[in-house]
Every structure is written in structure tokens, then in C-alpha cells.
Amino acid sequence: MSGHLTPPCPLWQGLRAQQVHTVAVMGMTKNTGKTVSLNHLLTQAQAERLTVGLTSIGRDGEARDQVYAIPKPPVMVTPGNLVATASDTLVRAKARIKLIDTTGVSSPMGEILIVKVIEAGEMEVAGASLNHDQHKVIALLRQCGADIVLLDGALGRSHHASPAMADGVVLATGAAIGGSMGDVMRKTHDRLAILGIPPAPAEILARTRAVWAQGGVGAWDHHGNCLFHDYIATINAAPTLLANDLKAVSTVAVSGAVGKRLWQALQLIAQHQPGLTLVVADGTRLFVDATDLHAFERQGGQVMAQRPIRMLGITLNPLSPFGGNFNAREFLALARQTFPQHLVTDVLLTKEGT
Template identity: 30%
Template sequence: MLLLTHLDEGLQTISVVGMAKNSGKTVTLNRLIEEAAESNTPIGLTSTGRDGEKIDIITLTEKPTVFVYEGTIVATAKETLLNSEVKLEILEVTNFNTPLGTVVIARALNNGFVEIAGPDTNSQIKDVASKMRYYGAKLVIVDGAINRRTVAAPSITDATILAAGAVISRDINRAVEETQHQVNLFNLEEIDKGIRHLVNSIFEEKKYAIIDKQGETTLMDIPTSLSNGRIIGGYINEGTSYVIISGSLVGKTLQDIMAASYFYKEVIFVVEDATKIFISPREWRLMKKRGLKVRVLNKINTLAVTINPTSPYGYGFEPQEFLKMMKETMFPLPVVDVMMEDN
């Protein structure tokens, strides 16, 4: 079971995030829906992209459909609502507009296939999740679209399940490494409680700042960290304790900071959560060896990793070998092959 063992933790929203397109995210989603139905757990369902269509509109290949059970609450755009085979009772028409029409909240009146395409922004996702809970969903599952891992952020969902698979790489070792890297980022250590309030206020104002050893804050006059690594490095000196990065943190920015200031080894770089970090496993490994320290304001609660040993590009891994490697590498995090009955 992926879902039921975690319900007693008071979770209200869970995201399912794919490492890459065709990593098995929709199969994971269907497995969660089935488990909820088996336990008579009322759920809500929405997506940050589009899911449940029979043909992928980008690759023009067949993809798994989404099957829901009577009583499921869905938040989806009008166009996908009309494409769904299940009979739906409209509960509310929101004021959230998408390229596929206004987002509608509805209840499934029977079992059947649905297409889902939810709101475009994280704040809207939070809003519709709250609405679905109002209409009776005990748990809301958010389907995270490709390149929308921000839905895993603690400010959006309470926990996440990471879907990985052979599609990541033809090299099984690299597929495992990439997945481990993402899990490690999700599990980054949180900053000390003593400065949480100060750091949170900086993030709320979307500022970039330096905090020195006396707790004094200096705001940096930059609109973004991108292409401004050397400027950030110029602010760092022997008295610096923390560097607060409100936006994305990429490898090139850190490389430029390291080149601009030797004192980077003495400070802790802080981002809001790991969805803001875009650094390859190799870059991350090398930077850690050079003394880089990164912390987060909010750690991501990763419930499990699901795997798909088959790639749509005509190759795959031996399922038991892939599962074994993933379990050993991710331990103690649960790893489940959703295509297998027993794991």
C-alpha cells in the first residue's frame, strides 16, 4: 500500500511528481485511487497539467487513462470535463481560467474514466484542494505535470510521491543516481529554528539577503539569483553566516559565487524548499566536496518512490534488478514497482 499507511499522519494533500515524462506517474496515480476506493476513503483529484487522455497530445503516443470511482471529487477544466466518460455532478464553477476553460469542481456519480487538467498556479491548486475537502474529500491527490515539481513544495502539498523509471536513462545506474539525487534534495536539512521567522519573512518579500554572525540582515540589490552569482559572492565575507536565495538556485549561480568568494565555505545557502534547486547530480557532488552547504526552510515529506522499469522508447530494465537497486539505494524510503502485484 502506498496511501493507507500514511493517512494517520494527518495528511490532507499528496502530490505525485514524475522525474520525467513517461516515468509511471499516471500508473502511480491510478494505484492510489484504487487503494482509496478499497478503503472507502473519499478523495479529491486534480492536476497541474493534463492527464487521463488516451493519446498524449505532445508525443501522440498512447498513455494510461485515469479511472475514478463513484464519489470522487475532481477539479478539472471544462474541456476535459466534457471529454470524460464518467457522469459528473457539477459542485462549483471556479473563477480560475486555463487554456482548456474554467476549472470546475465536480463529483463522480459512477465509476469511469476522466480527463483532468487543473489550475495553472500553485495558489490556485491550494485553493481548489481546500474546496474539494469542503465538498467531502478526506485526501486530495495532486497530479504533478512534467517540469512542475513545485507542486511537491510543502507550501502546496503535505507530502509527495516521486515517480521514477527507465525513461530517465538507458543506463540503470544513472537512472538510480538521478532518482537518489532528487530524493536527497527533497530531504535536505532544515535551517535552525532560531532564524526561521527571519528567513521566512525574507522569502515572503521575495528578497535576496545576507545574514551575518550577529543576526543582522543585508538585502542584496538583485532581482534574481540567475546570472548574478558573482554579485552575490561579492556580498559574502568572513562575517557572513547565511545567504538567502528567494528564487531558483542553479549550478551556474553557485559556480560563480564560489569563484567570487573564498568564504562560501563558511556560510549556509538557504532556499525555501528543494523544488527551487536545479543542479545535476555531478555538479552537486563536486560542490559538496568543495564545502558547499545548502539548507531549506521547509523539508519535503517524501512518502515513497514508485518505479517503472519500461521506457516508451523501446528499452527497459529487468524489473526485479531495478527494484532491488532502487530499494537498496533509497532505504529506508519505500520503493514500489506499481506494475507488480508484490514488492
């Protein structure tokens, strides 16, 4: 490999050390520096002459924030990058590109196409939104020669961070969340609590195997006997769960998303069975607040993942388009103190404290 054109940062070094092949980049909210972090990773990969595959869950790289109409940093692609994006975005590309392959995956903005960047420039990236389509796109990017695939996530959507999709996650947080530095730390901590639910032990995974293999919702008693396993959508699972003897339910496994209605049913079961264990596919399937999770745990309940999410790093943006900017180095120091178990960095600081 060649020498670095730019100094390697701890985030990139961490990714390379962990030998991940698919990385999801997600933001806590709009304007927390997700695109800046993505561009940084693209630059670092170019310095090592790695071929990057890039795609998005949703849309990124547009000139203005579609919610607040605030100018956004563009996605900057470099020669050799492989980009999977909707055909409609290509007419606006400011990079010179070459069509490499089609995917057969449709989107509201046209078929997802794979292009190779010939000359550097800005691009808007709009990828597949459905899980099975995204798996297909990732596989095609690899077949076309990608050494590492970066998945850019859209606001309010985190399924690209699932271990079923990505080897690990980079989470962007920052002042745009609102409030003081302490408020940002607390909100980020709450998000990490949801994403970072621990893995279920082998015994429970063995007991709940049918749910992961076949889908649906299942419940088991203290002795490991299956009370029911139904192939229903999780949005309709609450009445089926509550039809059981609530005192008998010890473990519940859910293959899909856990929303408000299902969560309320689980809380009711936990009142009768304080040691209730809930197993979900991973933290991206929990659509509840951290306060709900903590209340459940205070009741004696446990929430576990079939496959835990691998948090590769946290990036910081001390600036907010709404005002309330932070001192970058103070923000970095506080974040590293708050999250000592995570790799925390500000990719725009040239000389970071350790």
C-alpha cells in the same frame, strides 16, 4: 471503514499511517509510471470509501503523450471522486460527472470546475498552474468533502511537491529514464538529493525570518547581522549579492527559485567563504543539477530548506516505451537496497518481496 476491495499495498498503508491530507504525485520524466501510481492510489482510496479530491498541475489523462505521441494510461476515476479540472476537458470525459462548484480560476483550457464522478470512467485532468490558484482549488476540494487530495504534476514542473502545497510526495521513476538499472538508480538518487535537502536549524530560520515573511533575498554575516534584504526577484539577485563584501557573507536566504545565474553567484561567494549556507524555501526551488549541489558541498557550503519535503514513497516502472525493459522484481530489489530510507514499491506487482 469497509474491508478493502483490493489488497492494500505498502505505499497506501504508508500514506494512511502518516495521516497526510494532500499528496503530490510526480514523475522523474515521461513514462515512469506516474499515472499508474495515481490510479493505484485512487483505487486504494475507493476501497476504504474515502472521498478523493483530484487535480493537476498542468495536464494529465490525455490519450497520447504530448511529447512522444505514445499511448498513455488514462486517469481512471471512480464514483465519489471530486475532480478539479478545466472546463474544456469535460467534453472528453468518459466518466459520468456532475458539476459541484466553480472556482473562478481561469486556465488556457477554460475555468477550473469541480465535478463529482457519478459513474467510473476515464478523465483528462488539467488544473491550475499558479501557486495561489492551486491553493484555492485545494481548499475548495476540501470544502466539497475531500478526505485526501491528490495533486498530479506535469513534466518539468515540481512546485506542487513543495511543502507549501502538499504534505508529502510520491516520486515515480523507471526504465524510461534510460540506461541500465544502475543508471536509473543514480539519476533517481540525484533527484532525491535536490528534493531532500535538509531543514535549516531554528537559529538560521529565526535569522532569515524576514525573507520568508516578506519575500526577496537576504544575506547575513558570521555574527548574524543582516548585510542586506532586498525584495527583488531572485532572477535579478546575482548582481545585488555580488555587490557585497563576499568574505563577509555567511548566510544567504532566497525566497524564490535558484536558477543558473544566481547559482553561479553563490558559487563565487562560496569560493571566498567556504562555509557559506544557502537557505531556500524547499528543494523544488533549486533548478540546479545534483553535481552542482555536490560541488558546492565539497567547497564547504551547505544548502538547507525552510521547510523540507516529505518523501512518502518511490514507485517503479520497469518498462519503457523506448525499449530497455527491466526484470520487475530485480529492479524492485535493487531500488530497495539503494534507497533503504524510503518506501519503495512497484504498484503492479501482486506479491512483492520485502
